Amino acid sequence: MHEEQGYRDAAVLYRDQGGDICCMKLSDLDWEKEEICIVQQKTANGLTLPMSVAVGNAIYDYVTMERPSSGEPYVFLCMTRPYRPLSEDGLRSAVPQIYRAAGIRQGKGDRQGTHLFRYHVASALAGNGIARLVISETLGHTAPKSLDCYLSADIQHLREYALSIEPFPVSGEVIPL
Incomplete structure (x- = not known):
C-alpha cells in the first residue's frame, strides 16, 4: 500500500478538480507527516496524499x-489585490500559459485544458501498477469503472494485448519490434 500511495503525490498538482486545488488551505499541509489532507469538492470525501519532497519544496x-x-x-491566492483565493476560472486560464511556457501542445487543435492532467x-x-480503486479514489471518482475513458488510450497497456506481427514478413525498419 505504501508504494501505491507514493505514486499519488503527483495527483496533487495534476488533478483536474480545480476546486480541490483552489480550496486547499495552509492547514491542509502537514509538514511533519509529509501529507496533504483535503476534502474533495466532487465527492466530499477526505483524501490524504503523501507530499513528496519535490511537491513539498x-x-x-x-x-x-x-x-x-x-x-x-x-x-x-490571486496575485492582485485584494488577495483572494485563486478561482477555478483563474486556474483554468493559467493552464494554457503553462503549456506555452513549457513549449508543449502548441499545434493547431491541440487541447490545453486541465482535463488533460487527469488523463x-x-x-x-x-503504468506503475497502481490498483484501479486507488486511482479512482485519487481522481475523486466513486466507481473504478469511471476510469475506463481515462485508461482507454493507455498505450503501454494496449501493447500487452496487441497481437504479435513477428510471423509476418515485415522489415524491422518499417515497424520497430
Missing part, C-alpha cells in the same frame, strides 16, 4: 517567496 517555495502576504487561509495522472498511476 514547490509549495514551500511558493508560500514563502511568491504568495502574496495575506491573512487568507488558502494556499493559492496523465490516471495513465501514470496505471
Whole structure:
C-alpha cells in the first residue's frame, strides 16, 4: 500500500478538480507527516496524499517567496489585490500559459485544458501498477469503472494485448519490434 500511495503525490498538482486545488488551505499541509489532507469538492470525501519532497519544496517555495502576504487561509491566492483565493476560472486560464511556457501542445487543435492532467495522472498511476480503486479514489471518482475513458488510450497497456506481427514478413525498419 505504501508504494501505491507514493505514486499519488503527483495527483496533487495534476488533478483536474480545480476546486480541490483552489480550496486547499495552509492547514491542509502537514509538514511533519509529509501529507496533504483535503476534502474533495466532487465527492466530499477526505483524501490524504503523501507530499513528496519535490511537491513539498514547490509549495514551500511558493508560500514563502511568491504568495502574496495575506491573512487568507488558502494556499493559492490571486496575485492582485485584494488577495483572494485563486478561482477555478483563474486556474483554468493559467493552464494554457503553462503549456506555452513549457513549449508543449502548441499545434493547431491541440487541447490545453486541465482535463488533460487527469488523463496523465490516471495513465501514470496505471503504468506503475497502481490498483484501479486507488486511482479512482485519487481522481475523486466513486466507481473504478469511471476510469475506463481515462485508461482507454493507455498505450503501454494496449501493447500487452496487441497481437504479435513477428510471423509476418515485415522489415524491422518499417515497424520497430
